[in-house]
Amino acid sequence: MPVPRHALLAATVALVAILGSAPPASAAPSRTAAPPVQGPAAIRPTWPHGALPGFPRAAGPAATRGSRNWSGYVAADKPGSFTSVEAHWIQPVANCTGATADSVAALWVGLDGSRAGRGTVQQTGTTVSCVDGRPEYLAWYEMFPAEQVYYNDPVEPGDELWARVAIIGTNRYELLLRNVTKKWTELSYAEPPEGAxxxxxxxxxxxxxxxxxxxxxxxxxDFGTVSFTTAKVNGQPLGDSDPDEVTMVRDGIVRATPSPLTDGGTAFELTWVAN
Structure with a gap:
């Protein structure tokens, strides 16, 4: 997942996705993060991108899972189960003081980031980052393992964003990111990179x-609290997909945690707890 432009990594992967609508030129992107750890709430080391082992589901809806780098909701099922995912959110403010003066938080929707994704993620969203104590807000999409692609459109705290990722062909994806407040829309079409x-x-x-x-x-x-609304999977409320509630826990410390789903399973708040 995205890393701010100031922290670009030397090891890069060539972007070989076939784009149907090229986004504006932007700063060179960086590699994405590993998918979240699946399994009981006890935290295991972060898995690299690739096939994750299966895990037994806890009884009842919204089983709680732990991850070293994700927090939110993740729906998982057999291959081919998911065709689209979408949500609205309000871009939060970055608190760039103290230990979070050099930090990043990525807000996104996507397909295939965990479980049996086989090392692929199709995703789009925004970042809330701190660069040497200064806030930075970016918009982007990514077809991992290809590199991230940044948009040049402005994003500011308080902006309403809408993101959607959907498969529209045998192996072709539509990635939509709209800033409702600033009235811009980026619509990109892409295929996974060769070998994915x-x-x-x-x-x-x-x-x-x-x-x-x-x-x-x-x-x-430190993004405070961000509210996700109208969250849907396959065009239906997120809650209908029996998603797992994922809390970010690292070194025994809760870093971020989601609220229970509300509004018919389409909304939740996600709160920063610790750096």
Missing amino acids: DPKRASAEVVVEAASRVAGEPRVLT
């Missing part, structure tokens, strides 16, 4: 602390 094999076995609405090459999550920006 998306399974469409999961759908995500999350906030992420982006990882470095070694998979170690970076400091999570």
Whole structure:
């Protein structure tokens, strides 16, 4: 997932996705973070991108899962189960003081980021970052393992964003990101990079602390609380997909946590707890 432009990694992967509508030129992107750890709430080391082992589901809806770098809701099922995911949110303010003076939080929706995704993620969203104590807000999309693509459109705290990722062909994806407040829309069409094999076995609405090459999550920006609304999977309320509630826990410390789903399973708040 995204890392601010000031922390670009030396190891890069060539962007080979086939784009139907090229986004504006932008700063060179960086690698994405590892998918969240699946399994019981006890935290295991972060898994790298790739096929994740299966895990037994806890009884009841919204089973709680732990992740070192994700927080939000993740729906998972057999391959081919998911065709689209979408949500609205209000861009939060970055608190760039103290330990979060150099940090990142990515807000996004996507397909295939966990479980049996086989090392692929199709995702779009925004970042809330701190660069040497200064806030930075970016918009982007990514077809991991291809590189992130940044848009040049402005994003500011208080802006209403709407993001949607959907498969529209055998292996072709539509990635939409709209700033309702500033009245701009980016609509990109892309195919996974050569060799990638998306399974469409999961759908995500999350906030992420982006990882470095070694998979170690970076400091999570203090974003306060962000509200996700009209969250849907396959055109139906997110809650209908029996998603897992994912809390970000690292080194025994809760970093970010989601509220229970409300508004018919389409809304939740996600709160920063610690860096």
